[in-house]
Amino acid sequence: MRGLFIITLLLLAAALPVRAELRVFACEPEWGALVQELGGDKVSVYTATTALQDPHRVQARPSLIARLRRAGLLVCTGAQLEIGWLPALLRRAANAAVQPGNAGYFAAADYVTMQEVPQHIDRSAGDVHPDGNPHIHTDPRNIARVAKALAERMVRLDPDHKAFYEARGVDFRARWDAAIERWERQAQRLRGVPVVTQHRSWVYLIEWLGLSEVTTLEAKPGIPPSSAHLAQVAARLEQSPAKMVIRAAYQDARPSRWLSGRAPLAEVVLPYTVGGTPEAKDLFGLFDDTVRRLQAAAR
């Protein structure tokens, strides 16, 4: 009987809102940073992964289940980027608000045009994403698109702060558009610069800046590059040389380091997301640093 009483008390405690702010569970740092930009002090954001973690391969850790339990809004990339862990969290978190189909489930990929949507889906091509390449945030114009939809979603979930979110959304987009213009100006000399990438994480960045991708170190997405394939890449670079090899901060350093030792090209580590380098403190810093690093390598 006493046990029942304690359980009832616990349940009541659980049902009471602890703080009025909107609790947000962001799968990746870029979306955590975006929610912070839009929500200011009206939101509390928990970011599930860091810039040094591969968003494809995250363990469905107990801590993540516990954090998702109380979230009012889940912000993830979607497009099967988190297919290996997010479904396990959603099934264990016992949280109706953030289940797919509800307002609390926000997939950024729903609001941008996907690239590399495969025509044929077969695992012989590696770990392909049927919905297209999920690394959408590497093009800041996509972040602007997501920001618009996300601000609307936050208003829907937390209508008490409608004016607040809307004002912040307008302010962010104005600053962001100005920043995009600045980055595009700074990166003009990068147009047509040939690059090698480690994983196909950069298609959106490459399209935005007009870089030219010579080849990829991973022969197939998600399958670590073998030494035989790396040798082929090195041979190919003799025919069509590249300026630099690009990898994300979270990716294994060895393949691109090996290649930069073998061929005359610079090794560039890009932050990939917020927190990937000390300079990439927020979304603005992320692209400031990305453009700066690319420029330095292209010189």
Place this chain on the structure above:
Amino acid sequence: MKNWYGRIACCLLISVSPAVPAAEEAELDALRQELDRLRRDYDKKIEQLENRLEPQQQDTKTPPAQPHAVPTPGRGQVTDKAFNPAISLILNGSYTDFELDPEGYFIPGFALGEETGPGEEGLSLAESELVVSANVDDKFYGAFTLALTPDNEAEIEEAYFQTLTLPWGFTLKAGRFYSGIAYLNEQHTHRWDFADTALAYRALLANQYGDDGAQLRWLAPTDLFVEFGLEALRGDSYPAAGAGDSGVGANSAFVHIGGDVGVSHSWRVGVSRLYAEAEDRESSESGPALPAAGDFTGDSEVTVVDFVWKWAPNGNPYRTNLTFQAEYLWREEDGVYSNVPAPYDAEQSGWYAQAVYQFMPRWRLGLRYDELDADDPGPAFSGTGLNPGDHTPTRSSAMLDFSNSEFSRFRLQYNRDESRPETDDQWFLQYIMSLGAHGAHQF
């Protein structure tokens, strides 16, 4: 593209045909000519478009120059196929070499459940698993796992639904499922880090305890992961038997607590208790030379303490990672064996500890140690398999596995198995292939 053209043509035809009386032949001819002209126009346009698309399709390695032109397949088309559940198939097979005959396998002091042992010797197919799962609707999730044995028998391993949207952190699951007790118990065979399960699981749970029933979980609203679970089960599978108590012959309770230490470490501990009624539980508890104690009727209570700790530098397991896990299982049984006049009331326990280290991408090395301990149930049991004698069953294992991708794995394993009084050198060469849906794994 052709569909679109066809649709336009159809629309034109439909809108044209009923409006034309039979007499006005000339007008009809004019319309036909107009239609032909349109068709030719479209044909030309489609050809031009196809010519433009062709060079992009030839080079599949590089993305199309104008990726925005690539349509998303499935979007806008509503077919039944879009609602197909996620299907995955696990293929599993091995080559094994044992020093001792796996037939008549026994562990002194333990009454083993059926189908427990080192497995088939030589080349053999292990269980193939077919997993079908999907969200049923906005409130429920359903999953079905069919195990197909190498003897061409089908066995339903799991078939359950669970709720997704109960309030206050509750989740209800019902059907047939692996019990949430302990750590390894919920994991399907293909997820094991070794080719065989821990000795304690083999001896005390007949590899894995799964049954028909219902499970209620409650997740505490705290940043620390705290989860409570209660289960009511049919009691038809080892260590329960006979679906006692009008078909609710087993129940269990468990608590799991977990969290992170920094970004590189995460952990989970658990305490579970299973209470099971056994009615005429069959077992193969004796070695070939020993008389059987017979069927067991009585109570079985299993307590488990489990601990898992995972490390990956910066939380990124891609290059290197380490998993350490240890569990202690303790079973008290109180009842009678059909061939022994005296009652049985004894404790049996077992533990294992294992570490699996990924030392470079795709390659993992694992070490495991197992130990069992059984009470002497008294002089009435001397001569039966339930008398442990002075032997302490142990086993030491080492494994090396290679995964070409997340979906394929090859494993070489060596066991120095001293669970029987004689030492057995066991070798396993195993493959595990996952086809189909990606499947998200629990911690």
